[in-house]
Amino acid sequence: xxxxxxxxxxxxxxxxxxxxxxxxxxxxxxxxxxxxxxxxxxxxxxxxxxxxxxxxxxxxxxxxxxxxxxxxxxxxxxxxxx
Amino acid sequence: xxxxxxxxxxxxxxxxxxxxxxxxxxxxxxxxxxxxxxxxxxxxxxxxxxxxxxxxxxxxxxxxxxxxxxxxxxxxxxxxxxxxxxxxxxxxxxxxxxxxxxxxxxxxxxxxxxxxxxxxxxxxxxxxxxxxxxxxxxxxxxxxxxxxxxxxxxxxxxxxxxxxxxxxxxxxxxxxxxxxxxxxxxxxxxxxxxxxxxxxxxxxxxxxxxxxxxxxxxxxxxxxxxxxxxxxxxxxxxxxxxxxxxxxxxxxxxxxxxxxxxxxxxxxxxxxxxxxxxxxxxxxxxxxxxxxxxxxxxxxxxxxxxxxxxxxxxxxxxxxxxxxxxxxxxxxxxxxxxxxxxxxxxxxxxxxxxxxxxxxxxxxxxxxxxxxxxxxxxxxxxxxxxxxxxxxxxxxxxxxxxxxxxxxxxxxxxxxxxxxxxxxxxxxxxx
Numbered sequence: 001x002x003x004x005x006x007x008x009x010x011x012x013x014x015x016x017x018x019x020x021x022x023x024x025x026x027x028x029x030x031x032x033x034x035x036x037x038x039x040x041x042x043x044x045x046x047x048x049x050x051x052x053x054x055x056x057x058x059x060x061x062x063x064x065x066x067x068x069x070x071x072x073x074x075x076x077x078x079x080x081x082x
Numbered sequence: 083x084x085x086x087x088x089x090x091x092x093x094x095x096x097x098x099x100x101x102x103x104x105x106x107x108x109x110x111x112x113x114x115x116x117x118x119x120x121x122x123x124x125x126x127x128x129x130x131x132x133x134x135x136x137x138x139x140x141x142x143x144x145x146x147x148x149x150x151x152x153x154x155x156x157x158x159x160x161x162x163x164x165x166x167x168x169x170x171x172x173x174x175x176x177x178x179x180x181x182x183x184x185x186x187x188x189x190x191x192x193x194x195x196x197x198x199x200x201x202x203x204x205x206x207x208x209x210x211x212x213x214x215x216x217x218x219x220x221x222x223x224x225x226x227x228x229x230x231x232x233x234x235x236x237x238x239x240x241x242x243x244x245x246x247x248x249x250x251x252x253x254x255x256x257x258x259x260x261x262x263x264x265x266x267x268x269x270x271x272x273x274x275x276x277x278x279x280x281x282x283x284x285x286x287x288x289x290x291x292x293x294x295x296x297x298x299x300x301x302x303x304x305x306x307x308x309x310x311x312x313x314x315x316x317x318x319x320x321x322x323x324x325x326x327x328x329x330x331x332x333x334x335x336x337x338x339x340x341x342x343x344x345x346x347x348x349x350x351x352x353x354x355x356x357x358x359x360x361x362x363x364x365x366x367x368x369x370x371x372x373x374x375x376x377x378x379x380x381x382x383x384x385x386x387x388x389x390x391x392x393x394x395x396x397x398x399x400x401x402x403x404x405x406x407x408x409x410x411x412x413x414x415x416x417x418x419x420x421x422x423x424x425x426x427x428x429x430x431x432x433x434x435x436x437x438x439x440x441x442x443x444x445x446x447x448x449x450x451x452x453x454x455x456x457x458x459x460x461x462x463x464x465x466x467x468x469x470x471x472x473x474x475x476x477x478x479x480x481x482x483x484x485x486x487x488x489x490x491x492x493x494x495x496x497x498x499x500x501x502x503x504x505x506x507x508x509x510x511x512x513x
Contacts, residue, residue, distance in 0.1 A: 056502035058164035060221065062185040063232045063273055064214050065165060065501065066207070069136040069153050070237025071485075072194050076103055077130040 103131055105311040105364050106195045112380040120384035122256055124313050125200025133191040138176070140485070153189075155489025156234070160187050163498050186214060194238060197313040197388055199253045199395075202246040207231060207271065232274040232501055236488065237450070238318065240280020244396055244472070247275055247403060255391040264400035273506035276409045276497060279484050281450045282457035282472060284320030284393065286419045286442075289339060290435040291315065293350040306351040307360040310382045316340065316389025320454070321397055325462060327424050327433070335424045337431065340390035342383040348431045352378055397457070402473035407507045409500055410474055411493055412455035415481030418446025420453070420462075449484035475507070476500075 058065075107129035112120055136153035151158075154176055161167050161178035165187040172189070173180045188210050192201045211229045219225040235243040250267030269275075281288075290296070292315050296304040309315055320326055324334045337344055346353050352361065352375070361374045368374045402408075421442055422435040436442045444451045444462065457472040458464055482490045 056163070056498065058160070058166075058181075058185045058187075058502060060183065060185055060218075062502060063230050063506075064185055064210060065160065065187045065232050065234055066205075066210065067136070067153070067156065067160075067187060067189045068205075068233060068235035068239035068243055069189065069191075070194070070235075070239045071137040071152060072191055073134040073137050074131050074193065075134050077132050 101305075101308060101360070101363050104195075105308050106313065108311060108365065108377055108381045110377065112384070113377055115380070115384075117384065117387065118256065118258075120380060121388050122253075124381070124384045124388055125197035125253065127196070127313075131193065131195075133193045135172070135191045136189055150485070151489050152485050153236075153488060156236070156494075157187070157189070159489075159494040159498070163502065186210075186217075190239075192242070194314060195312040197385075197392075198238070198242050198245060198317050199249075199255050199388070199392060202242055202249070202268070203251040203253065205242075205246055205251060205268075211271065228271065230271050230273045230506070232276065233272055234276045234278070234497065234501075235280065236278040237280065237484065238314065240277040240282070241317065241396065243275055243277065244280070244282070245392070247272060247406065247408075248400065249395070254395060255388055261391065261395045261398055264398060266400075266403040266406070269403040269406040272406045274407050274409060274500060274504075276411070276500060277455075278411045278487050278493070279413060279447050279450050279455060280410070281318050281454050282396070283451075283454040284318050285450055285454060286320060286326070286421055286435060287449060288315050288318035289320070290419065290422065290433070293345075293433045294435070305357065305360040306354060307357040307364060307378065310352040310378060310385070311364070313385045313388065316386050317392040319389055319393060321393050323461070326421050328421065329424050329426070335431075337424065340386050340393075342379065342386050345382075345386075346379070350433060352382060397471050399471065405507055407475035408472060410455060410472075410477045411487060411496070412450070412452060412477070412479060413447030413482050413484070413487065414445040414452040414479050416446060416448040416483060417443040418448055418451045420444035420446070420451045447482065447484045447487070452479075 106127055109123070109127060112123070115123060136157075138152060138154040138157070139149050140152050141149045157167060157172065158176055158178055161173055161176065161181060164181050164184040166181040166184040167173040167176070167178070168186050168188050170180050188206070190205060192204060210231070214229045215225040218227070218229075233243050246268040247266060248264045248268065249262075250265070250270075252267070254262050287296075291304060292306060292309045295306045295309065319339065322336075322338065322340075324336075327335045327337055329335050339345075345351050349355065351357075358371055358375075361378055362371070365374045365377060368377065417437070417440070419435055419437050419442060422433050423442070425432045425434050444453060446452050446454070452458075453462065453464060456468060456474075456477070457470045459469040459471060460466065478493075478496055480487060480490060480493055482493070487493050
């Protein structure tokens, strides 16, 4: 193999390797952005509907509710000042 | 896996201090405690982590920020229907009205890593009752009518709720004579218990996460040794049943995964050789690796024993509660991990769980199978009429995923109908 051909080969090899890594990365980025667009950053307005008309309204004649979640947040006692 | 630290205050799991903060602290003296005392202590372990409230949003960042409502969806729905979120700052944070004239909606914050039977002791119904009673006295001039509550529980919160309904705020897992009779002590002042996607017959994911760890694309890895410090995890194990674990030829394998010696023998979970480094990061002040493992083992053994008793306590037969209706919302549209395979390698058994394999999955919500949510006692595949260890008053199936329920409009419509428009069992003429 001549030195010139070898340089071309090396260049081609590098290009191939670059494409091999770059293509999936670009596709991955695009996929992530698609997901991100589907689930955009917080927009509480989208959950809270000011125009919603509940068919019944929770008044004081109704029982108090206790929500018991399955996931919770937490922090270190120092951070909470405790 | 259930999450904390996905908020702005989150710590990195990868850093030793992040890992230690997420792990429940393993006390030094556990090694020397007799088994019964270790089981009693496990619910009382203290560390520097305090619960801060429900996970309102799930937030992660991979090139771009992705944020999904979790409990924000449910709480906004309740506030929209007129409930008064407590504390009021919660309403402000979610930008919903404070509804001063509405029925109160409290949120129980607890440390999800801890033992659930002990956590049930902290359910604040006494304080909430006193407060509501005082409000009634100030508003109406009388508080003669007993305060009754409706509970809305999601996922593991459903197990906590069922334990509380059955036994009240007391630890029945230590009784030497076995699990005592169900008294429905906690159901005394509950009108409706509404369970959303509860893993009533456990979840194979809990077994997988403890045995092999959890590693997903979007989240940091949960190492098995870290999961071994969470006393709540064995309490979500499925009760042993034929077919839960099968060998490569499809035959059912009977392995008592509540027995720590099996974990040690087959090098599962914290006994995996590569977990040495993780345990060293969890217990940095203990230099001897054998001593580190001994200390974690003592905690883990007690945790498994309590897990086994908790699962039995929730599944023991009982007549229905006299004045409480129990409602279920669950999903059945997603393939959900339900069982695993036991692979023999030399003399060791490895546990393999494949969420992509139809052999390992059943219909569910992606985390909890339909059979588990129903507390279905029929052998798989379920045939004939439902036999359940929970006396359901109503069941609604939805095609949504485990956390997706909470913002699901069909769920919220039916939830609000139950809470606001149906009569409680105690007022029905037919009883």
